[in-house]
Amino acid sequence: MGGPPIDAGDPPRLTSTAVADAMQKLGLEGVLGGLTSYGGSVLIGTAFTVRLCPPDQSERPFNAYLDELPDGAVVVLDTGGRRGFSVFGGLMCAEARRRGAVGAVVRGDVRDVAQAREMGFGLFALGATPLSGRPLARLEATNLTIDWDGIRVHPGDTVVADEDGVVVVPASQADAVLAMAAEIEAADAELLRQVESGVPLAVARASTR
Numbered sequence: 357m358g359g360p361p362i363d364a365g366d367p368p369r370l371t372s373t374a375v376a377d378a379m380q381k382l383g384l385e386g387v388l389g390g391l392t393s394y395g396g397s398v399l400i401g402t403a404f405t406v407r408l409c410p411p412d413q414s415e416r417p418f419n420a421y422l423d424e425l426p427d428g429a430v431v432v433l434d435t436g437g438r439r440g441f442s443v444f445g446g447l448m449c450a451e452a453r454r455r456g457a458v459g460a461v462v463r464g465d466v467r468d469v470a471q472a473r474e475m476g477f478g479l480f481a482l483g484a485t486p487l488s489g490r491p492l493a494r495l496e497a498t499n500l501t502i503d504w505d506g507i508r509v510h511p512g513d514t515v516v517a518d519e520d521g522v523v524v525v526p527a528s529q530a531d532a533v534l535a536m537a538a539e540i541e542a543a544d545a546e547l548l549r550q551v552e553s554g555v556p557l558a559v560a561r562a563s564t565r
Contacts, residue, residue: 370537375516375523378536388504388522395472395479398518399459401430405511407496408435414494421498427456430515434502435464441489446471453477461522480522
């Protein structure tokens with residue numbers, strides 16, 4: 357988004373489904389595939405991108421980027437396709453939250469998922485494992501573009517995530533997408549109200565056109 361990061365204390369205002377619908381209407385792609393919600397939290401924040409590498413390619417600890425996290429950040433972390441070990445756990449959730457981050461979206465595996473849920477920290481990943489990645493991964497770089505199966509995630513993009521999935525909105529399109537998503541949320545809420553009051557869905561849809 358063009359403005360400052362969303363305050364981590366603000367309640368989430370939109371769902372991933374409404375944002376995905378808005379993106380679809382605008383001809384944009386941004387749904388990140390293969391993810392499971394492990395933290396049990398809804399989040400909206402600003403992408404802080406991270407790439408890890410094998411230990412022979414860097415001397416920096418894989419969690420060294422935590423010192424760089426700005427308020428309202430969502431860590432978007434790419435392991436370079438390496439799996440089977442955790443690159444984000446309970447202590448990292450606590451430290452990231454202490455620094456004002458609102459969640460992490462990991463193209464790899466995580467652990468301590470019960471702790472993430474207890475903290476209310478939004479944690480999304482391809483899988484979970486008890487094995488630590490500390491001896492198996494190093495920090496390669498931060499604030500770079502990540503290619504997530506064809507979806508490009510840039511530093512500063514807006515990330516909206518919940519139990520339905522994760523959507524990344526390009527910073528240049530965020531104002532338009534989020535405004536349309538808010539309209540979709542309002543329209544869907546009205547449809548739900550009518551259907552729950554006994555109006556057939558087809559009739560309710562026709563009355564709101």
